[in-house]
Amino acid sequence: MDLLVKPFSALTTSEFYTIVKGRIDVFVVEQACPYPELDDVDCNSATQHLYWFTEEQLGAYARCYIKNEQYSAIGRVLISKTQRGNGFAQKLVEQAIAVCVEQWPSKDVYIGAQTYLLDFYRSFGFSAIATPYLEDGIEHQDMILKNPSA
Numbered sequence: 001m002d003l004l005v006k007p008f009s010a011l012t013t014s015e016f017y018t019i020v021k022g023r024i025d026v027f028v029v030e031q032a033c034p035y036p037e038l039d040d041v042d043c044n045s046a047t048q049h050l051y052w053f054t055e056e057q058l059g060a061y062a063r064c065y066i067k068n069e070q071y072s073a074i075g076r077v078l079i080s081k082t083q084r085g086n087g088f089a090q091k092l093v094e095q096a097i098a099v100c101v102e103q104w105p106s107k108d109v110y111i112g113a114q115t116y117l118l119d120f121y122r123s124f125g126f127s128a129i130a131t132p133y134l135e136d137g138i139e140h141q142d143m144i145l146k147n148p149s150a
Contacts, residue, residue, distance in 0.1 A: 022058025071110035072100035
């Protein structure tokens with residue numbers, strides 16, 4: 001899996017369409033969670049989109065961005081249904097952390113994790129910083145990875 005990393009301005013129309021379609025397939029359709037999938041984070045000039053296409057479909061995706069000027073953040077983490085179970089999630093999160101550290105070396109890394117994945121994110125050093133909450137009907141918990149470059 002060779003992930004590409006690009007800001008919004010460098011994505012082609014076709015790349016962005018494939019990314020959005022994959023995100024909607026997972027977060028809206030598969031998780032039965034109707035919500036506005038696109039937001040201003042996508043087109044922010046600082047946001048970095050990490051993605052891998054397989055046969056012109058989205059195989060893996062995450063975005064790295066600044067959250068509330070306080071943290072770097074990883075969001076919209078997904079492995080497509082057909083690519084799960086191959087170890088790609090670990091590689092994706094490792095690279096997303098590396099992008100956050102490279103782009104924003106003085107900031108802790110934030111993730112709003114679905115609670116069934118807490119142990120997965122703990123394996124990277126993330127720690128819970130709040131109690132679980134419902135977001136779009138799915139239980140999440142805020143987690144922080146203390147400044148990995150410190």
